[in-house]
Amino acid sequence: MRTIDSLGDLAGKTVFVRSDFNVPLDADRNITDDGRIRAALPTLKRLLAAGAKVAVAAHLGRPKGKVNPDFSLAPVAARLSELLGEDVALASDTVGEDAKAKIAALKNGQAVLLENVRFDAREDSKVDADRESLAQEYAALADAFVSDGFGVVHRKQASVYDIAKLLPSAAGELVFKEIDSLSRATQNPERPYTVVLGGSKVSDKLGVIDNLIEVADRLLIGGGMAYTFLKAQGYEIGTSLLEADQVDAAAGYLAKAAAKGVSLMLPTDVVIAPKFAADAPATVVAADAIPSDQMGLDIGPETSAAYADAISDSKTIVWNGPVGVFEFEAFANGTKAIAQAMQDGEGFSIVGGGDSAAAVRNLGFDESKFSHISTGGGASLEFLEGKVLPGIAVLED
Numbered sequence: 001m002r003t004i005d006s007l008g009d010l011a012g013k014t015v016f017v018r019s020d021f022n023v024p025l026d027a028d029r030n031i032t033d034d035g036r037i038r039a040a041l042p043t044l045k046r047l048l049a050a051g052a053k054v055a056v057a058a059h060l061g062r063p064k065g066k067v068n069p070d071f072s073l074a075p076v077a078a079r080l081s082e083l084l085g086e087d088v089a090l091a092s093d094t095v096g097e098d099a100k101a102k103i104a105a106l107k108n109g110q111a112v113l114l115e116n117v118r119f120d121a122r123e124d125s126k127v128d129a130d131r132e133s134l135a136q137e138y139a140a141l142a143d144a145f146v147s148d149g150f151g152v153v154h155r156k157q158a159s160v161y162d163i164a165k166l167l168p169s170a171a172g173e174l175v176f177k178e179i180d181s182l183s184r185a186t187q188n189p190e191r192p193y194t195v196v197l198g199g200s201k202v203s204d205k206l207g208v209i210d211n212l213i214e215v216a217d218r219l220l221i222g223g224g225m226a227y228t229f230l231k232a233q234g235y236e237i238g239t240s241l242l243e244a245d246q247v248d249a250a251a252g253y254l255a256k257a258a259a260k261g262v263s264l265m266l267p268t269d270v271v272i273a274p275k276f277a278a279d280a281p282a283t284v285v286a287a288d289a290i291p292s293d294q295m296g297l298d299i300g301p302e303t304s305a306a307y308a309d310a311i312s313d314s315k316t317i318v319w320n321g322p323v324g325v326f327e328f329e330a331f332a333n334g335t336k337a338i339a340q341a342m343q344d345g346e347g348f349s350i351v352g353g354g355d356s357a358a359a360v361r362n363l364g365f366d367e368s369k370f371s372h373i374s375t376g377g378g379a380s381l382e383f384l385e386g387k388v389l390p391g392i393a394v395l396e397d
Contacts, residue, residue, distance in 0.1 A: 001392065017054055029074075035361055037083060043172035053111075058116070058149065062118065073116050077090035091115055092115055093114070093119075095138060099112075103141055117159045139167050143167070145170075151377070153390070160390075169394070178379075191316070193317075194217065196318070197225065202249065213264075218265060220307045220310060228246050232251040236290055238290045238293060238294045238296070266287065269300030270287050270303070271299070274293065275295070282298075297330075303334070307323075319349075320384075339363060340365075352381065356377075357375070
């Protein structure tokens with residue numbers, strides 16, 4: 001991949017930076033997890049220190065191609081200003097008059113944040129010509145392009161893919177670090193190699209299971225997806241989350257893992273409740289003893305200990321997806337156990353973005369204790385699946 005060094009002297013040059021600021025907001029539009037903003041700081045600080053004029057582009061939510069104040073990047077501009085220690089103005093548009101004026105007014109070493117790129121339907125259009133026309137307008141604003149939004153590099157979007165074909169372009173420090181770290185889990189990983197997969201749906205993880213079952217030594221399954229696997233074993237799962245159309249696929253993975261000598265570990269005990277609620281009474285039962293009127297919301301203590309042991313002697317660990325409803329205190333212990341084991345272990349540890357990264361931060365773990373915390377859930381999954389990421393391929397010589 002081309003790096004920022006390949007762009008030469010950037011003093012006085014305008015650099016269009018695609019970041020990923022798709023951060024969670026509460027009902028009052030306060031940012032509840034600023035991890036993605038903080039992850040963007042190394043690239044932004046480097047460009048500003050080099051004397052570049054920086055126009056930062058990003059998206060928030062799914063406004064579906066229409067201007068919607070609920071998805072404005074105003075909270076991001078405020079937080080970014082705090083983290084950089086200097087004012088970052090927010091343009092009221094992306095390629096319109098205000099964006100042009102604010103970029104033109106920049107002095108060397110200053111930045112402006114453009115409004116949500118997804119307010120323009122062309123940004124993520126399936127029609128190449130639509131995206132290309134918007135990319136031409138982006139390119140007219142700048143002298144160079146830096147791709148630093150790893151969470152979107154798995155998509156062909158105007159501010160990610162098409163612009164990179166129009167300007168001198170390079171990967172930012174965040175994207176470069178992501179690819180470097182994730183490559184350690186796909187190219188000759190140190191062994192034992194353990195993968196922890198959670199989250200709600202087996203269908204979200206089909207590709208990554210297909211790929212990793214060929215290279216991992218252990219697959220530890222938790223979260224809502226575990227109950228589809230338990231169903232495949234013939235267990236009663238009560239009202240737990242189930243993808244009925246994936247039961248056969250889960251059974252196939254169990255058989256394939258056994259044939260390949262891969263340890264595919266499932267919960268042996270679970271924490272159940274009569275309803276999905278923070279105040280629901282929690283009970284621990286064996287995985288084959290879930291009552292018909294109860295639902296599983298976390299892995300149990302026996303499973304947590306077994307998974308922690310598997311993680312502790314691993315040289316490479318990849319975790320994607322919480323193993324329980326960590327947002328509810330009574331059902332967060334399994335996810336805490338996974339994070340603690342990864343933090344305490346000596347292996348190269350990757351937290352695969354999305355909800356897993358949010359869990360690490362929200363549960364109070366020290367991020368520096370993990371080798372790498374990805375900023376892109378979907379992108380990291382597709383990388384682990386072995387797919388070509390368009391926003392990366394376009395940056396390669």
